[in-house]
Amino acid sequence: MSDADTQPLLPELALPRDAQSGVWPAQRLKAALARGEIQTIEPLDSQQVQPASIDLRLGPVAYEIAASFLPGPQLTVQDKLPLVTQRKISLENGAVLKTGHVYLVPLMETLQLRKRSSGVANPKSSTGRLDVFCRVITDYGVEFDQIPERYTGPLWLEIAPRSFHVKVRQGSRLSQLRLKTGTPPSSNAFIRRLDEEVRIVRDEDGPANVKDGAIALSVDISASGGSDLIGYKARKVSEEIDIDKIGHYDVDTFWERVYRPKEGGLILHPDEFHILATKEKVAVPDYLAADMVAYNTMVGEFRVHYAGFFDPGFGYTDGIAEGSKIVLEVRAHEVPFMVEHGQIVGRVTVERLTHPTDAPYGGAIGSNYHRQSLTLGKQFKR
Template identity: 50%
Template sequence: MNQPLMTATSEIGVLPSHAIASLIATGAITATQPIPDEQIQPASLDLRLGAVAHRVRASFLPGTATVADRIADFAMHEISLENGAVLEKGCVYLVPLMESLNLPATIDAVANAKSSTGRLDLFTRLITDQGVEFDRIDAGYTGPLWAEISPRSFSVLVRPGLRLNQIRFRHGQAMLDDDALSALHSATRLVDGPAHIDGGLGFSVDLRLGAGPVGYRAKPHTALIDLDRLNHYPVDAFWEEVHATDGRIILDPGAFYILVSREAVHVPPDYAAEMAPYLAMVGEFRVHYAGFFDPGFGNTDAGGAGSRGVLEVRCHEAPFALEHGQIVGRLVYEKMQQRPQKLYGADMNSNYQGQGLKLSKHFKT
């Protein structure tokens, strides 16, 4: 990158883009192909699919073994991605990523699906050797990275280099407690309405958007989606509109929905955020599969005043009545080690800055 390289300091916080570039330069992050500048986000690094996919009969965590060793227990067949390959709805695949890690002993990491991945109901998690949790990487980890991919609503066509998930690096415990979050909201408003702060910043669902739909529900039997085709697919071939009655919709078990938060969300430039699922006892559904909010999301100076949070919702055991304004999730904020040199939005040509109800970038607008 055309900027001074910086090593990770002892300061607590999420590493910004220029510190990630330093990890690459010093060999803490390596890859089978050079890592281009655009792969580095304000507070995370996009990860790229490798050349093969392993169809497996079940998801697993390797525990005391390596992922490669455990694949032998679960593999069904291997698929080359070189000329494009279909990952079929309802199946589970493991794909080695181009990137590997050799982290310093003071740096840990967390992964999450990218926004477009989650909006396609493309369930994607990171796995490491000897891993006992998905999407969590211990400080000092050395070894390869793997993506577990399970298409839930649509079969997809993928190729090497495709970016489905991302990784965020941290030094120490950077999460703000409720007192610090309340103080931050007082200093620079984090939502445009009342702030419900309890284990993070609560947000609610908007089911009164006006004359149009309040959301979309994935159709059960659709054509294939080529993940390299952007602004290409007609919405009505893959989604049906969801309309509310008196500010209420009924979620069907097993169905996948795209909804939107009632609140406009703001992530100040010196902070990062992650969407966390709300407590299970509030209803038989799960909100979110993609969860990183970069510094600058919803920031007025970065072109994002009024950015809503898109909610990826799946209902579980029983039909559930979802009401307008019901709190369905929370944002956990973390302090950045330093302000990134580029912010989400105007600096990055970001796809979802200033968004309202919005499907993934693969569908025609």
């Protein structure tokens, strides 16, 4: 056999060495905890380390603040906090965070990253599906949810419930952190070759739409799953939702069911929050991680998907790539906007891991949205 015969089909997809670029899998995150790159005030909770991310836990207090802010390159979060704090709230026994208010909570995890190490944060799926807007802030930060290279210091979480009052407590996990070494590639050519090899996005209507290093996803309002149900719209209610309860709440108390329009598209009105699903299915192998690209004004006057991480193993069952639909969290902006079946609503970027994760997404690790289709947050009865 020649040397050429032993080369990988796609050399750029070959697993990188430790010194090369890649997202950290579960075992690398555990090593970072052991080495002190990630530090915790309290011992880790079970299942806190995910296939390629770590859940971040709320600390013992929350600050209701008058306005969101970034500390800027010269100040810490603690430096600016007194300027906007309205009241301090204990979370030790739980507290209700109200819609229309903004809160800032110190997290129980801190970082001491090394050279070439950086990160990005995102709300957990269950957080986004409750329309709870949250963003991680760092000391000297100039961007939300971005952890700069070699960052050393605390993490804070800004929380703004939009549709429902939510009860949280010390240890509640609303956000997650993905860490990486270097800058993994994400060019159009890389993504196209990768999708041809492993079919990350599965669309019966044709090949993947790749642009700007990402794969397009579109909305399903034709009820292609065999039911007329295409989504849910949040009701205006006064009841609170305990974010840590699982399978507890009746769907119809908090959600209005949305059915396929008889003709045309689905009209989204300002300040309404919808749960919809993609037309395509996504499958992420155990050596890759995917992320939903932030809202782009070119796709319409609405925001899609607060919670953007898709873990390695998502859409796989017993090692077989079946694919799972992506649940879309959709909120219209200033004007009513009509979305139609197959309209592009977002894009997915893909990055390789430093090594395949030893804990792929799925039922074996207790993933809440394994084999999901049109699925509400874990707090609701199924």
